[in-house]
Amino acid sequence: MMPTVSRYRDFSKEFNVAKDKADLLQGTLDMLILKALSLGELHGYGIIQRIRQLSDEMLNVEQGSLYPALYRIEQKGWVSARWDVHDTGREAKFYKLTRTGRKQLETQEASWDRLVLAIAKVRQAT
Amino acid sequence: MMPTVSRYRDFSKEFNVAKDKADLLQGTLDMLILKALSLGELHGYGIIQRIRQLSDEMLNVEQGSLYPALYRIEQKGWVSARWDVHDTGREAKFYKLTRTGRKQLETQEASWDRLVLAIAKVRQAT
DNA sequence: ATCGATGCCTAGATTGTCAAAGCATGACAG
DNA sequence: CTGTCATGCTTTGACAATCTAGGCATCGAT
Numbered sequence: 506m507m508p509t510v511s512r513y514r515d516f517s518k519e520f521n522v523a524k525d526k527a528d529l530l531q532g533t534l535d536m537l538i539l540k541a542l543s544l545g546e547l548h549g550y551g552i553i554q555r556i557r558q559l560s561d562e563m564l565n566v567e568q569g570s571l572y573p574a575l576y577r578i579e580q581k582g583w584v585s586a587r588w589d590v591h592d593t594g595r596e597a598k599f600y601k602l603t604r605t606g607r608k609q610l611e612t613q614e615a616s617w618d619r620l621v622l623a624i625a626k627v628r629q630a631t
Numbered sequence: 632m633m634p635t636v637s638r639y640r641d642f643s644k645e646f647n648v649a650k651d652k653a654d655l656l657q658g659t660l661d662m663l664i665l666k667a668l669s670l671g672e673l674h675g676y677g678i679i680q681r682i683r684q685l686s687d688e689m690l691n692v693e694q695g696s697l698y699p700a701l702y703r704i705e706q707k708g709w710v711s712a713r714w715d716v717h718d719t720g721r722e723a724k725f726y727k728l729t730r731t732g733r734k735q736l737e738t739q740e741a742s743w744d745r746l747v748l749a750i751a752k753v754r755q756a757t
Numbered sequence: 758a759t760c761g762a763t764g765c766c767t768a769g770a771t772t773g774t775c776a777a778a779g780c781a782t783g784a785c786a787g
Numbered sequence: 788c789t790g791t792c793a794t795g796c797t798t799t800g801a802c803a804a805t806c807t808a809g810g811c812a813t814c815g816a817t
Contacts, residue, residue, distance in 0.1 A: 531657040531773080531804045533750065540753055550764050559756045563749035570805050572766060577804090595813070597764060614754065621747055623689035624659065627666055628740065630685045657773045657804075676795050696774050698797060703773090721782065723795060 534566065534574050535583075536617060539602065539610040542584060548597035549575055575600060583609050660692065660700050661709075662743060665728065665736040668710060674723035675701055701726060709735045 529537075541547060541555045552575075553566045578584050583606030589599050602610070655663075667673060667681045678701075679692045704710050709732030715725050728736070 528658075529805070530659065530746065532654075533656065533746075534804075537750070537753055540756070544756060548764075550762095556753060559753040560749040561752060563745060564753065567806060568765080569767085569807065569809095574804080576766095593763085593814080595764070617750070619689065620656065620659075623686040624663070624743070626687060627663055627682060627685045627690065630666070630670060655774070660774075674795075693775055694796080695776065695778095695798085700773080702797095719783080719794085721795070 529564065529566065529570070533617070534570060535578060536610065536613040537564065537566070538571070538574060538578060539583060539606055539613065542600055542602045543607065543610055546599050546601045548591070548599050550597065552600070578606070581609075582606070655690065655692065655696070659743070660696060661704060662736065662739040663690065663692070664697070664700060664704060665709060665732055665739065668726055668728045669733065669736055672725050672727045674717070674725050676723065678726070704732070707735075708732070 537556050538552055541552045541559070544555070547555060549571055550568075553568065553571055556564050556566055575584070575586075579586055579600070582603060584600045585603055586598050586600050588596055590596050591599075663682050664678055667678045667685070670681070673681060675694075675697055679694065679697055682690050682692050701710070701712075705712055705726070708729060710726045711729055712724050712726050714722055716722055717725075
């Protein structure tokens with residue numbers, strides 16, 4: 506046993522730069538989108554703004570993250586989409602929570618709560 | 632040799648024990664490892680057990696996640712490693728938090744708190 | 758005329774986690 | 788003695804989600 510040389514890939518080039526804005530953790534975006542939509546029908550770009558606003562500018566969802574996520578979520582039947590014109594006269598794709606989506610939101614929130622609790626337990630250890 | 636697939640089998644399903652096991656979200660593992668090591672020097676396998684125990688069995692870190700993470704973390708200088716023999720007489724690779732690692736733990740904990748807060752803000756919206 | 762904000766979409770890269778496998782040793786039951 | 792199990796480290800490959808960085812189009816204001 507006891508190998509002398511490690512052969513894991515070398516990530517040492519990375520340098521940790523402090524960012525003022527927090528990157529989303531994988532798995533949280535769906536919940537945020539569903540939550541945003543639970544407050545009412547909304548189009549993609551509006552979802553980004555709503556999440557940013559509700560989080561006091563702490564969460565910034567990139568478009569390149571959002572739209573694929575919306576597609577994914579729609580495929581799963583958690584939201585339904587339709588093109589519509591909104592007050593400004595511009596067209597946009599409006600998303601609406603389905604019943605399944607609302608269920609899913611509850612599930613994901615419960616999951617999130619469990620994770621937060623579990624991590625809190627670890628962190629409070631002395 | 633290797634008995635079919637049994638080694639990593641999830642016995643909670645077979646024994647019908649509701650584990651409520653949460654999958655780790657990407658980005659949380661480093662913090663958990665650093666936290667575990669902040670309680671004292673430990674080897675890899677022990678880190679897994681410690682995290683599982685501290686989280687009341689809610690968090691289960693796979694070996695295939697842990698060891699690459701440890702390597703990554705060591706490359707960043709957050710931990711130092713040395714081979715040693717422990718009380719059982721077996722060899723193991725012991726990891727120890729460096730000063731940089733302790734700072735990093737604080738940073739990641741602050742980050743985590745910010746994320747949890749931000750998500751809480753979104754979630755409490757009506 | 759230009760420019761920023763709005764609005765949607767995509768390709769590619771990155772990255773972390775997991776599943777699964779291999780190897781090795783010690784303890785212990787049979 | 789032999790087999791099995793828990794311990795212990797390593798590696799490969801798959802996978803999924805996010806981000807970067809573009810593209811396109813419309814609109815209002817300068």
